Amino acid sequence: MVDDTPVATIIRPQIHIQNAVKSFSGRVVVDVDELTLGDHAIEGLIGPNGAGKTTLMRMIMHSTPLDRGTITMSNANGGGDVVISDLPTHWMAPHGLVKSNQVIMDFDKLTILDSMLLAIAQAKYEQPHRLFVETQVYDAAVERVHEYMEYFELGDPYRFAGSAGEKKLLDIIRCLLLEPRFLLLDEPTAGLPDDVTEKVMAIIRDLAVAGTSVVIVEHDLNVIWNLSDDVHFMAEGSVVMHGSPAEIRENKTVIEKYLGEGHV
Amino acid sequence: MNLDWLDAFLISGLFSVVVIVGLGLLLHLQLGLTRIANFGVVGFFGIGMYSFGVLFTKVDWPFGDLWAFLISLAFGTLVAGLSGLLVGWLIADLDEDGVLVGTLGFATAVFILATTEQDLTGGALGLGGLKFPYDVGTVKADEFLWLVIVSIVVALIFLYVWWVHRTPYGRLLIAIGGNEPLAKSLGKPAFRTKLWLFAVGSAGMGLIGALFGVMERFLAPENLGIDVTLAAMVALVLGGTARAWGAVIGGFLIIGFFDIIVQSYLPLPKEWYGQAIPNIKEIVFGALLIVVLLFRPLGILGDMRRDKLMRRVHG
Numbered sequence: 411m412v413d414d415t416p417v418a419t420i421i422r423p424q425i426h427i428q429n430a431v432k433s434f435s436g437r438v439v440v441d442v443d444e445l446t447l448g449d450h451a452i453e454g455l456i457g458p459n460g461a462g463k464t465t466l467m468r469m470i471m472h473s474t475p476l477d478r479g480t481i482t483m484s485n486a487n488g489g490g491d492v493v494i495s496d497l498p499t500h501w502m503a504p505h506g507l508v509k510s511n512q513v514i515m516d517f518d519k520l521t522i523l524d525s526m527l528l529a530i531a532q533a534k535y536e537q538p539h540r541l542f543v544e545t546q547v548y549d550a551a552v553e554r555v556h557e558y559m560e561y562f563e564l565g566d567p568y569r570f571a572g573s574a575g576e577k578k579l580l581d582i583i584r585c586l587l588l589e590p591r592f593l594l595l596d597e598p599t600a601g602l603p604d605d606v607t608e609k610v611m612a613i614i615r616d617l618a619v620a621g622t623s624v625v626i627v628e629h630d631l632n633v634i635w636n637l638s639d640d641v642h643f644m645a646e647g648s649v650v651m652h653g654s655p656a657e658i659r660e661n662k663t664v665i666e667k668y669l670g671e672g673h674v
Numbered sequence: 675m676n677l678d679w680l681d682a683f684l685i686s687g688l689f690s691v692v693v694i695v696g697l698g699l700l701l702h703l704q705l706g707l708t709r710i711a712n713f714g715v716v717g718f719f720g721i722g723m724y725s726f727g728v729l730f731t732k733v734d735w736p737f738g739d740l741w742a743f744l745i746s747l748a749f750g751t752l753v754a755g756l757s758g759l760l761v762g763w764l765i766a767d768l769d770e771d772g773v774l775v776g777t778l779g780f781a782t783a784v785f786i787l788a789t790t791e792q793d794l795t796g797g798a799l800g801l802g803g804l805k806f807p808y809d810v811g812t813v814k815a816d817e818f819l820w821l822v823i824v825s826i827v828v829a830l831i832f833l834y835v836w837w838v839h840r841t842p843y844g845r846l847l848i849a850i851g852g853n854e855p856l857a858k859s860l861g862k863p864a865f866r867t868k869l870w871l872f873a874v875g876s877a878g879m880g881l882i883g884a885l886f887g888v889m890e891r892f893l894a895p896e897n898l899g900i901d902v903t904l905a906a907m908v909a910l911v912l913g914g915t916a917r918a919w920g921a922v923i924g925g926f927l928i929i930g931f932f933d934i935i936v937q938s939y940l941p942l943p944k945e946w947y948g949q950a951i952p953n954i955k956e957i958v959f960g961a962l963l964i965v966v967l968l969f970r971p972l973g974i975l976g977d978m979r980r981d982k983l984m985r986r987v988h989g
């Protein structure tokens with residue numbers, strides 16, 4: 411697996427979460443004392459429904475504000491530590507922190523190509539006075555766009571994403587086009603056909619080898635066991651356990667709370 | 675210049691059409707692309723008109739009329755832009771209801787200020803003393819030339835709006851309008867983008883207001899009624915909010931019908947023109963808005979066709 415490859419020289423970005431608390435109408439949903447993500451190339455985050463996995467991910471992206479606590483990212487784009495819990499959501503992507511969405515998120519009025527160009531286009535081209543830069547943006551992006559179009563056999567880029575699965579895939583492709591240094595995937599395979607899931611996972615592996623830290627929330631545990639080097643188990647708002655996939659699948663608490671005997 | 679062939683009513687009718695098309699085009703950027711439901715169009719229109727008028731008439735200008743005129747025009751545009759920045763900052767993070775109430779409230783505040791600040795605006799009596807920055811002979815010729823000048827300004831606004839669909843900036847606006855949280859997660863500064871769009875759009879509405887005031891030559895609060903906002907909104911929605919041509923087609927259809935055909939060419943009793951027609955106009959605007967939204971919410975032209983447009987742009 412990934413650990414066997416000589417990647418010791420790569421410095422991976424990490425996310426440090428300290429005393430992060432979030433409650434909705436008085437009910438504490440996430441209460442994480444101390445958690446570091448990114449020690450390993452690919453980490454899984456699992457737990458029963460309502461454990462707070464998605465909320466924790468959203469807190470990292472600051473699309474859900476924290477009640478208290480801090481989240482920092484080390485070795486972000488440009489090096490150094492960044493207190494990301496002080497930053498607005500739209501600063502995450504420039505720091506290399508990107509998250510795919512659990513629910514389907516799409517731009518209804520934009521074509522597949524539009525969506526991809528949007529992800530790639532730099533802010534300096536998206537100014538009201540930059541009237542003649544579309545060709546520049548397109549020329550700079552076209553090779554990567556076609557690479558993804560062909561790899562995922564998406565056909566005509568000048569059309570709107572149709573099925574739920576296609577929108578979900580497009581969401582992941584947009585994330586990949588942002589060239590993440592730290593990639594959070596919230597149930598990436600839900601709604602994707604098996605062959606597409608395989609293709610997505612292959613890309614994720616390559617990314618991780620090249621130095622991107624990846625955290626996956628996933629209900630399809632085969633994905634977790636196959637892909638991740640380390641697994642965090644979350645229950646009732648906090649991370650109660652972490653270890654190698656083998657350790658986690660053998661743990662009694664995990665089996666009782668989440669897996670059920672049949673799944674081990 | 676011999677303008678006998680031209681009816682004076684036709685000039686003022688066409689002028690109304692051009693003004694509403696201009697406002698509708700700016701509203702297209704805000705509402706059609708970025709989904710900011712600005713119901714305070716007339717507020718920015720009015721603040722530009724009055725800032726221009728007050729500065730131009732109340733200051734004892736030491737230099738020629740043309741310079742005084744241009745400086746006042748720039749001032750009106752700037753004040754409208756700054757108020758857009760302020761209002762935009764207050765509403766950019768609100769939901770649709772909040773934006774509606776906030777912008778509507780602003781327009782009301784402008785109307786009340788124009789009525790109560792009598793020392794500056796002349797209150798309900800109005801403010802006279804505005805004039806064209808030139809004199810080409812007759813009033814009719816002056817007005818015709820002004821119609822041409824304002825048409826050129828609105829045509830430039832149209833060109834910009836039409837072209838924006840073909841730029842990365844336009845794509846960004848559509849993305850923010852379509853799914854703001856998703857745009858933010860892709861690193862797009864949604865708040866700042868909306869704020870600047872709102873401010874610059876408001877400045878444009880202020881400029882159109884000032885140009886309108888010149889044609890009126892006399893500013894009164896009755897120019898700042900909700901019917902201006904409604905007209906721009908109805909024109910845009912009827913033509914198609916999502917399309918650059920929407921405001922143009924809707925504006926010519928609806929304002930053209932009332933301010934040109936009804937005004938000059940329908941054999942209606944004279945006494946209707948004072949009270950009845952403006953009221954009927956507002957009723958029709960409101961009813962039309964409801965009917966269009968019920969039966970063809972995307973207007974005559976329908977939705978934007980990015981699939982076809984982008985294929986053409988990338989050739």
